[in-house]
Amino acid sequence: MKASSDECTSIRIEDQTDTDGVDEVSTRESGIFTTWKQCIAEMDIPGINKLLDKELLPTASELNGACSAFKRRSPIVARICGKICKEIKNVSEDITSTWAAYPYPCKSKDEECNVIFVVYTKQPKCPNICFRDFRIYQRGESEFSEESKTVVSLDITPHDEDNQLIDIENLQMIIENNADTLLDKHSNINAITSGIKKSVGYMQNHHIQKRVLCVVIYVHVKGLIPLEEDPFPSYIDKYPTDVLEGDVTLFNKGPFDYREHVIMGLAIKASNMNSYGTLGGFVMSDKYGVCALTCCHCLFNENEISQINSNGGxxxxxxxxxxxxxxxxxxxxxxxxxxxxxxHDEKMDVALINVIDRFPESGEFPETDLETGDSNPPEFYSGRIREPNDIQRGTDVFKFGISTNFTKGRFNLPSKLVVLNKRFRRRVFKGQIEVISTDGSFAKEGDSGALIFLTERKRTFCLGLIVAGFTDGTVLATPIGKILTALECPNRLMSFRPVNRLSGDSGVVEMEVDDD
Incomplete structure (x- = not known):
């Protein structure tokens, strides 16, 4: 299968002065009368293992020679690189991980044997990491190129009718059927999802967007392939692949003023958690009475999530x-x-909180110093909801979360499939709404659980509940109608009577009364 040339990128490699010959002296001083060059020339694997057992490493040129002689996928090359990675990691406490790679695309087969060590650091601007004469590519843990953000910014035109969306369900089925194979073969994948435009030529100064449905593969570093792996395929079924830098974050973190009665948009936490999430909206449950909505991952730690998954979600x-x-x-x-x-399953990540004190009395959001650009602050009194399939691409939406407060974005897709690969744990999100940021970040860590709204003819509707987002600003949310159905709640959120003024949210004046 032809590899994807879209993995190409320009990278800066720290290349140190060659110290060829140093290890030959070291081996003699250690009483081992063999050298790396001899072992490589004679294909002497036991000899190489003895050198490694004595903590005697090859030079960069010797490593490349071993890679060429034994091939980059061989166990002995993996052991050599593993030893070097361990030593590189010990260079600085700023280093979180390192792995061996080769550049792609390669001009020749020999170039696959030019080993580069990818080093992740805690912060983007750490001092340059150097270790002997090995080639090192350094990147911050949360540092990505701007390509995916550029793609997102060009991805949508308000009220754009895109005939390609007719085929989106087939594309997502292809992704779901092929995700496990891709993740098994490629260890550097952060997420797999669908795209409606393919990015071409970003690093070659002739960046264009091709309007085509594609399989989007998110990685941390583009243009470097793990040494023992092949490049990504250029096509999966009939769909081209588009490799971008980025990751997906579950938005639990974050604020904070005490309220006698809880309202939407407050920071909430469980006693067993150090991180926070956002209180979404309220619903009247036949089983429990007044309840609040947020994300499951905001209230339970990893061990508890594992117990929940083992119990069918x-x-x-x-x-x-x-x-x-x-x-x-x-x-x-x-x-x-x-x-x-x-x-907690493939379709949603939601928790229903039984409110037993400080009951909600208002459809307002917390006050902020942030200017919304509107004459009235955002509010939601009616409890109305909308199904995403009824919404046009490009429709303006807004949300209130504890980290980014009031932000605006645009509705992009009604049903998105994303396959995540976080800490070697795979997770599939199905049927998620996709929202694109229009100015800054629509949501960040801490905003999980926040509700997304849209306004039509001066009436506000709830569209979904935020679950996660990509580093390029794209946000995923579960349709609110599906959540309410799954929880066996009424097909609307709680409504409230506006206090002492007309509400900008449709002027609702009676609780639970709505003729629409």
Missing amino acids: NLPVDLQNCTTVYQACRQESKSFGTVAEVI
Whole structure:
């Protein structure tokens, strides 16, 4: 299968002065009368293992020679590179991980044997990492090129009718069917999803966007391939691949003023968690009465999530009615409810909180110093919801989350499939709404659980609940209608009577009354 040339990128490699010959002296001083050059020339694997056991490493040219002689996928080359990676990691406490790679595309087969060590650091601007004469490419853990952001910014035109979307369901089925194979063969994948435009020539100063459905593969570093792996295929089924730099983040983190009655957009946390999420909206449940919505991953740690997954995505007995939820604030936190139900599967990541104190009385959001550009602050009194399939691409939407507060974006796709590969744990998100940022970030860490809204004819509707987002600013949200159906709740959120003024949210004046 032909490899994807889209993995090409320009990279800067730290290339140190050659120290060929140093290890030959070291081996003699250690009483080992053999050299790396001899072992490579004679294909002497036991000899190489003895050198490695004595912590005697090859030079860069000797490593490349071993890679050429034994081939880059061989176990002995993997052991050599593993030893070097370990030594590189010990150079600085700023280094989080390192791995051996080769540049792609290659001008010749020999170029596959030019080993480069990719080094991830805690911060983007750490001092240059050097280790002997090895070639090192250094990158911050959260540092990515701007290509994917450029793609997103060019991805959407307001109210654009795109005939390609007719085929989007078939593309997502192809992605789902091929995701495990891709992840098994390629260890550097962060996420796989669908795209409606393919990026070409970004690093060659002739960047264009091809309007074509494609399989988008997100990696940390583009243009460098793990030494023991092949490049990505250029096509999967009939769809071209588009390799971009980026990652997906679950948005749990983040603020904080105490409220006597809880409202949408507050920072919330569970007693067992150090991170925060956003309180979404409220619903009247036949089982529990007044409840609040947020994301499951905001309230449960990794071990508890594993228990939930083992229980079919639902709360196991030992976690039922014992997870207390607090409003996280600058003063002492105070609880307002307990987790009644969760759903954690391919289609949603949601927690239903049974509110037992500080009941909501308002459809307002927290006050901020951020200018919204509107004459009235955002609010949501009616409880109305909308299905994403009814929304045109490019429609303006907004949300309120604890990290980015009030932000605007544009609705892009009604049903997105994303395959995540986080810390070697794979997860599939199906049927997610895709929203694109229009100015800055639409959502960041801490905004998980926030609701997304749109306004039509002066009426505000809830569209979905934020779950995660890409580093390029694209945000994923679960359709609110699917959440309410799965939780066996009414097909609307709670409504409230505006207090002492007409609401900008359609002027609703009666609770639970809506003729539309």
